[in-house]
Amino acid sequence: xxxxxxxxxEAQAEELAANGPANEKLGKLTDRSxxxxxxxxxxxxxxPAKYGGxxxxxxxxxxxxxxxxxxxxxxxWVAGIVGIHPWEMAMADAGTQEEIWGKDNDVWVASPxxxxxxxxxxxxxxxxxxxxQFSSGTDHCDWIFLGxxxxxxxGKVAMPPQSYHVILPRSDYEIVEDSWDVVGLRGTGSxxxxxxxxxxxxxxxxxxxxxxxGSQPREAGLTNPLYHLxxxxxxxxxxxxxxxxxxxxxLASHLAYQKTRVQITGTKVKDDPYVLFAISAAAEExxxxxxxxxxxxxxxxxxxxxxxxxSLADRAASRRTQVAxxxxxxxxxxxxxxxxxxxxxxxxxxxxxxxRDGHMGLVHAIHVPGSVFHATALTELDVTPPNGPMLAMI
Numbered sequence: 001x002x003x004x005x006x007x008x009x010e011a012q013a014e015e016l017a018a019n020g021p022a023n024e025k026l027g028k029l030t031d032r033s034x035x036x037x038x039x040x041x042x043x044x045x046x047x048p049a050k051y052g053g054x055x056x057x058x059x060x061x062x063x064x065x066x067x068x069x070x071x072x073x074x075x076x077w078v079a080g081i082v083g084i085h086p087w088e089m090a091m092a093d094a095g096t097q098e099e100i101w102g103k104d105n106d107v108w109v110a111s112p113x114x115x116x117x118x119x120x121x122x123x124x125x126x127x128x129x130x131x132x133q134f135s136s137g138t139d140h141c142d143w144i145f146l147g148x149x150x151x152x153x154x155g156k157v158a159m160p161p162q163s164y165h166v167i168l169p170r171s172d173y174e175i176v177e178d179s180w181d182v183v184g185l186r187g188t189g190s191x192x193x194x195x196x197x198x199x200x201x202x203x204x205x206x207x208x209x210x211x212x213x214g215s216q217p218r219e220a221g222l223t224n225p226l227y228h229l230x231x232x233x234x235x236x237x238x239x240x241x242x243x244x245x246x247x248x249x250x251l252a253s254h255l256a257y258q259k260t261r262v263q264i265t266g267t268k269v270k271d272d273p274y275v276l277f278a279i280s281a282a283a284e285e286x287x288x289x290x291x292x293x294x295x296x297x298x299x300x301x302x303x304x305x306x307x308x309x310x311s312l313a314d315r316a317a318s319r320r321t322q323v324a325x326x327x328x329x330x331x332x333x334x335x336x337x338x339x340x341x342x343x344x345x346x347x348x349x350x351x352x353x354x355x356r357d358g359h360m361g362l363v364h365a366i367h368v369p370g371s372v373f374h375a376t377a378l379t380e381l382d383v384t385p386p387n388g389p390m391l392a393m394i
Contacts, residue, residue, distance in 0.1 A: 005056070005064045008040035013071055020072035020187065020353060027180055028189025033075055034140045038106055042068065042079045046226065047086035051097065052105035055224055058234065058297045062241040066290065069245025070252060073357030074187030076245045078137035080238025085109040085145060087234055088165070088211070090227055091220045093203040096167055100143050110141035110193075113235070114365070115163045115208075117195060118151040125201040128166060129155070135175070136190040142170045146193065147208075163208035172198040184353075184360030214310070225304035232393050233300045233318045236366045240293055240326045243361040247286045247329035250354035254336045255279070257344060257351065264341075275339050285332035289325040296321045313379035316394050320376040326367045330358045366393065 009016070019033045029037075037043060045061045047053025061083060069076020089097060089109060100107055117130025132146055150162040176192035210216035211231040222228070258269040258279070269275050296318055303310060337344065337355045344351045361367070375385040375394055385391055 003056075003060045003063060005041045005045055005054070005060070006067055009042070009064060009067050009071075012036050012040060013067075016068065016075055017071040017350075020074070020350065023072060023074045023187025024353065026189075027186055028139050028191075029075060029078055029137060029187055033072075033187075034137075037068075037075065037079055040064075043083045043108060044086065044105070045083060046090075047101075047105070048090045048097070051086075051101040053086060055226055058226060058229060058237060058301055059294045062237055062294055062297060065238050065241040066245035066248060069242040070249035072187070073242070073246040073249065073354060073361070074185050076242040077185055077188050077239075077357075077361065078140075080242040081136045082108050082110065082141065084235055084238045085111060087227065088145065088206070088231075089167075090222060091211075091216045092167060092206060096204050099169075107143065108137070108141040109167075110135050110138040110144040111146070112193070113145060113147040113165060115147035115149045117146055117148040117166065118155055118157060119148045119164060119166065119200065119205065120151045120153070120155045122199075125199060126166075126205065127155075128168075128195050128198045128200045130195050132193045133179070134190045135193045136188045138175055138191055138193065139189050144168050144170075144173060144193065146173075146195065148205075165206045165208060165211070166200055167204040167206075168195065168198060168200070182360060184356035184358070225301055228304035229297070229300050230310055230315050230318065232315050233297060233322070235393075236319070236322045237293070237297055239361070239364055239366050240322050243326045243358060243367070244286065244289045244293060244329045246354050246358040246361060247289070247333040250333045250351055250358065251279075251283055251286055251336060253350045253354060254340055254344070257340065257349065261341065278335050278339055282332040282335045286329050289329040289332075292321055292325045292328075296325075312384070312394070313376075316372070316376040316379045316385075319372045319394055323367055323369045323372050326362055327369065330362045333358050 016036055019030055022030050023033055042064045044053045045056040049055050065076050065080040068079050112132050112134050114132060116132045117128055119126040119128055146166045146168060148164045148166050149157045150164060152158045174194040176194060179192035180190050206216060217227040261269045300318060337351060340351050371390045375390045378385045
């Protein structure tokens with residue numbers, strides 16, 4: 001199976017990798033890095049064909065993101081996050097899709113999905129307020145998905161809690177400059193977002209529970225199995241693929257560096273059986289993470305294609321696989337970085353940047369293992385986990 005986007009990335013590889021330090025210094029992707037992403041088509045892989053998208057197999061998307069992240073972590077991260085948004089936008093109101101992509105189907109959509117805003121119902125829609133952190137790639141996007149809770153007439157969160165995804169144009173929100181100063185993934189430009197009293201038409205709101213239970217794509221009349229993946233499998237895909245790709249980039253940089261390295265003991269790395277063992281063990285762990293995430297999404301794609309119902313236990317196990325894959329890859333990366341010597345940590349050596357980027361990616365909320373592993377174990381014991389944090393994003 002050919003992957004034209006992956007082939008395009010391969011052709012850009014040298015320049016994408018060379019842009020990594022500039023992305024980091026700027027604190028967001030350079031215009032040239034964003035231009036390369038637009039040219040290779042990764043952001044449109046899951047976009048509807050009606051608007052110039054490829055409607056590609058999600059495993060192909062994961063492979064493209066991993067390759068990008070192996071060249072530069074921030075570039076891969078932005079591709080993985082911004083690239084999943086057209087998948088959800090395919091389920092949105094048809095008029096909203098036309099408004100976004102009708103004149104220019106290269107328009108990018110940012111996020112975050114964390115429900116940090118409040119929707120106050122008014123005639124025809126809502127008044128929206130809130131502040132969000134971590135909007136990756138946001139400077140290069142013209143629209144955004146923002147998570148929200150439904151409010152009452154006074155603008156306070158209504159009970160029981162009801163979560164929504166809200167779609168806004170760039171004119172309706174503020175990007176907070178200098179709000180992204182972190183240890184890794186500095187080139188993602190994952191800045192804060194502020195919304196003040198924006199009017200949101202009812203058509204630009206998606207109920208989160210309809211994404212989780214799969215009714216949103218059915219109501220949208222979508223037939224491609226791509227759009228019937230569980231949200232909790234599709235959304236983390238780009239993020240975890242980026243982390244795995246970052247680990248692959250660290251491994252590649254480590255190997256390139258070790259070929260001629262002589263340790264302080266006078267032993268060449270190629271003659272040190274202990275380092276060689278660690279390299280092989282780490283490489284296999286990283287490969288296992290890649291295999292796991294691709295097999296996981298492919299299995300759910302096949303289920304969607306066959307119309308096989310997806311249970312809560314299925315969704316929980318999918319999240320466990322995804323979380324474990326990220327942790328496995330980063331632990332393996334740590335093993336090789338620890339054997340790179342002091343010169344591997346110099347700022348002109350890409351090993352240290354991949355190392356910082358990988359750990360920053362691992363702390364994303366989608367990679368927190370505790371509640372996911374807890375919920376998965378309960379479902380395997382035929383116990384339904386209680387509503388609340390344990391079922392968040394499952």
